[in-house]
Amino acid sequence: MSVAAWTERYGNAVMDTFGLPQRVLVRGEGAYVWDADGKRYLDLLAGIAVNSLGHAHPTLTAAISAQLGTLGHVSNFFGTPTQIGLAETLLRLAEAPAGSRVFFTNSGTEAIEAAFKMTRRVAATGGGTRTRVLALEGAFHGRSMGALALTHKAAYREPFEPLPGGVEHLPFGDTAALEAAFSAQSVAERGEVAALVVEPLQGEAGVRPLPPGYLALARRLTTEAGALLVLDEIQTGVGRTGSWFAYQQPEVGGGIVPDVVTLAKGLGGGFPIGAVIAYGEGTATLLGRGQHGTTFGGNPVAAAAALATLGVIERDGLLRNVREVGALLRQEIEMCGSRLVEEVRGRGLLLAVRLTRPVAAQVAAAALDAGFIVNAVAPDAIRLAPPLILTADQARDAARFFAGVAVPAEVVQQPAAAPAALSTKEYP
Structure with a gap:
């Protein structure tokens, strides 16, 4: 079934405490997940800091x-x-x-x-x-x-x-x-x-x-x-x-x-x-x-x-990986040259990209369309909490998104005073 069909069934069966899902995901491997339409996403949220080893890790399963x-x-x-x-x-x-x-x-x-x-x-x-x-x-x-x-x-x-x-x-x-x-x-x-x-x-x-x-x-x-x-x-x-x-x-x-x-x-x-x-x-x-x-x-x-x-x-020495890849991810985003990026704060692989405008919801939506899962945690902040197995190349891919490779021009050019339709979805 398609994402649209699954979403319709969700709306008719699941209590409306989270709103409709952004996508319906059907499988994952490592730091990637796929939706019901077959599209792949780099998971930079890991179920909100949950999937430490990514998806379908063989030792865990x-x-x-x-x-x-x-x-x-x-x-x-x-x-x-x-x-x-x-x-x-x-x-x-x-x-x-x-x-x-x-x-x-x-x-x-x-x-x-x-x-x-x-x-x-x-x-x-x-x-x-x-x-x-x-x-x-x-x-x-x-x-x-x-x-x-x-x-x-x-x-x-x-x-x-x-x-x-x-x-x-x-x-x-x-x-x-x-x-x-x-x-x-x-x-x-x-x-x-x-x-x-x-x-x-x-x-x-x-x-x-x-x-x-x-x-x-x-x-x-x-x-x-x-x-x-x-x-x-x-x-x-x-x-x-x-x-x-x-x-x-x-x-x-x-x-x-x-x-x-x-x-x-x-x-x-x-x-x-x-x-x-x-x-x-x-x-x-x-x-x-x-x-x-x-x-x-x-x-x-x-x-x-x-x-x-x-x-x-x-x-697997993942504490070291968190420190090294987290530092790389922070550095690459801070140096990406985007007019949207004010700073990156946090530690390890729990980071927030602070934006120069309150357009986090639009940026998160653009990221999803581009194949990246992030979270608009505040009107001007994008939360990143990827799996601890994130690689340096995957971190660079994420930074390239923030550099503007996949950010629609209307988001980049949006005036600072424009209202943002922010997502309030949070999971316990």
Whole structure:
């Protein structure tokens, strides 16, 4: 069937929460996908930072097939070698201290929900529970009720209020505001802080990195206050920025050790899985027996997919590839000579091309027509989050698009003040 025919069936059968699909894809290989009409696309979005190894990677597909042929699901009444092995691997990659533990989920939103519940277990100085949780303006942590309370965008929040209370959103990257939130006056007026939940790079806000030193200050303030530092690495983790976790880069984290890290997206290479890493015995025991759970979390097939994904990243030296090809992609786009390109920001293979005009939606549409999948993440920003296997030649192909090879003249010449019909499609 054609893309048009499949799209019509989609509109008649699938709930209209995302709008109609831009294309209907039927297969993939490496960094490429094909639609139902047979057209090939270079996937520079990887399912929004999900398909770490690209599409149909032989090691990943073999691991999933072998595990499913042996043991598919057992419930959380039982353990499996893949679940245990994955937890041990994540603790090793996180360089987590003794007593650390992992809780498995099915998605990033669920990982945030588990972390949110952990914040409710932080005791107040005089007894009781702290309920004051800090997040940042521009934050996106998910769409379930707890995750939505931490998410900043009013359009996502307002239709579902009242949300879980106690969340305060601080100005992004503002160290003075962060210090003020922990001040004696603030504590006297609003209570003790239970946790600060923050993304090292804000993905949905346009790939905005926190300023240098911010996380180091956050670590000091939360430690002094007895609060948790929760890092949302759902989009930035699993090698996406060139290290296993973004906070591990000295210029990002400054050598800190967080209390909680949430993961998902790239962890399963395309298979749904999320995780919460709790650092140290005290944090790892905040949720006791019966206080949280999930039917499918740590499913042996999902765990096998994650183990295979992490194994290939290590075996094939993909962290180095992310750093080298990411630097090349950034450099080639910055030097492409396009009047549309203002700058490229981000780390590794999580980048945003900031445009000189608010025409990101038109540029993304032109890219799709030219055979490139990108994302208009903001009116003036295009997000790139390709598979970690992206090659130098593929990066140069992407840069040639931005140089104007495939950008229609009407987009390039559009006045800066012209409105942009932006896509609001985002996936949890």
